[in-house]
Amino acid sequence: MALLQISEPGQSPAPHERRLAVGIDLGTTNSLVATMRNGIAVVLDDHDGQGLLPSIVRYFRDGRAVVGRDAEREQARDPKNTIVSVKRFMGRGLKDVTHAENSPYDFVDSPGMVQLRTAAGVKSPVEVSSEILKALRARAEESLSGDLAGAVITVPAYFDDAQRQATKDAGKLAGLNVLRLLNEPTAAAIAYGLDNAAEGIYAVFDLGGGTFDISILKLSKGVFEVMATNGDAALGGDDFDQRLFRWVVERAGLALLPAEDTRLLLVKSRAAKEFLTAHLEARISATLSGGAELDVSVTQKDFQEMTRPLVAKTLAPARKALRDAGLDVADVKGVVMVGGATRMPHVQQAVAELFRQAPLNNLDPDKVVALGAAIQADVLAGNRGSGDDWLLLDVIPLSLGIETMGGLAEKVIPRNSTLPVARAQEFTTFKDGQTAMSIHVVQGERELVADCRSLAKFELHGIPPMAAGAARIRVTFQVDADGLLAVSARESTTGVQAAIAVKPSYGLTDAQVTQMLRDSLDHARDDVQLRVLREQQVEGERMLEAVENALREDSDLVSPEEQGAVHAELDALRKTLSCTDHRTIKSAIERVNRATEGFAGRRMDRAVKRALAGRKVESL
């Protein structure tokens, strides 16, 4: 209800009203949770003092799931039921999964997103990710001793709509109020920029466990403006492990390996890769399941040679991002390195050569994303005080388009458009009396629909029957601040709102998420109903207070009739707060929302006029 409680600069909520908010870095290899403590972003550790939670989930026959180091320890013994790097499968079909042949999993090729058959049943990547998020949520709630008001979850900047939607669904499934999906390089830029009071053009080079992002940002006077972003959503440290693993297998003359040995050697390869960051030679030795002994040496030079093509794959996206931003290498003031994989010396060297300057490594590349997310979460939760009045402007990483004749994709929203963004497009019928049409939405830069990612197929029904070409159907594509797409349609000549049947190619419907929530054992235990009820009560109380404050502050913006109507709805809401059905409260909240919609708009106008009057010019 922030609009109805626009606070003056210098004011911030009293400390006891501070709402618990966290930033979560849901990584391919490791995940972290961070929060603001006394004005400083800190990573929350587990009982053993570890901040990094390995993003590994092991499933058991009884339906139980174990997350983190306990799962990690057993991964070579139980590879089929121990899911690592699940982020690679988010919003992806089986055909998109790289190295599927080296993965020990029992993949289920389901429509949309690939699924995994485990001892605890078939699991979608969304469910697996939600286990990781639940573990982090529990850690945070224990550490902060309270329920979380909200969380910011980071995603690779180059994630498409399907991958973002899957991440948001995982958050919901973990019982989190997802305040925002934040791009990882942008999160890093916040942490770096605020720490160093940086001004100017910065590049963030983010090579994580499974994804690569490059973002070009302009930092000035408290505004973080992403100018362009590019990347590769399937390139990361994992690929370096895979490359070394194949080299070791070849070197040792091994044939097809059982899943246990594959996992064992992948783990050993990763350890060797990490060792080679500071050493010239590493040794990989292991006892395979058949009893055979393996002992191979690899030099830093060997490793760099075999992975050079992977490093080279980061350079073209970096150049493209600069070009899209309309900038030259010389304009870049600093390059911030993010992600564990940037520790590799030949990655550092390649970046230094490209940008003609030594990259910045003064922040822990494993933690900086979570810290930035925590800062943003604190702001979004409404704990903003004076001094941290900054603004973040991010972009959509990949163009959105629709399928036209001949399987071609026509761009509707170009990549690197600042969010939120919307575009309306007109369509017409091609047959007399046609009452329905279908629209195929895709995302990507390629010309052929087949080369882009299919996001959704929409069917418009209820178009009034007219002569061919007479109907004017206006379809609006709206991308919100999370980078998520929503589509609506209206027939313009008659004003009939055409019904849209959304068939997401990926992602879950709300009903599916609800069902999963119900099915989830975990939630049966902590009583979903009670939780939801409590949430609605808090929301209702917040709403009452906010609207009453707003009416006091800007009473001149409401007519007596409107005021009467609002008060009636407020009274109704107050009465529902003691009831036990969350739906009753929810609908009362919605009625207050509707009754205050006009008022909210007028308050916004006033705020904007104040801004235009130059009240804050000095602070810009």
Added chain:
Amino acid sequence: MNLDENHFQIFGVPAQFDVDLLALETRYRELQREVHPDRFASASQAEQRVSMQLATRVNEAYQTLKSPLTRAGYLLQLRGVDPEFETNTAMPVEFLTDQMERRETLEQVVAAGDWERLIALSSNLRTEQDALFGRIERQLEARDWKEAATTLRQLKFLEKLSDEIGEAEEGMDS
């Protein structure tokens, strides 16, 4: 801010081709500070909706006014002049001949992988674009809408060519 206002009104700048880009950027940030969805992440759905609409509108207006090409197109649109990008392909013969030559050069340069000639082509194109922007500014000031529409179509044509040169640069680069 009113959703019925035009882009120039939203930014409080005069509706003319010559805009103060710095003032535009400053206003843009002032407006987004007030209406951006990040300010309403914990707000009610109704307010989040209003915020998204307004922020979307501010972005659209800024994008349109920031680039001289879309700004010129928008000025014509405000005057009810359709630049007829899709339907009107009539252009001065001399202009078309020049562009055909440029296109041929581009093909040759790409085939030969001649980086230096590509850069030369690019800067030569930039010079012509600048000249046309100067011309359209005068035409808009003189309220020669029809003439301005012709210039705009030419500029649009050159932009496509410039995009192709950019793609060629990218191709040679990697």
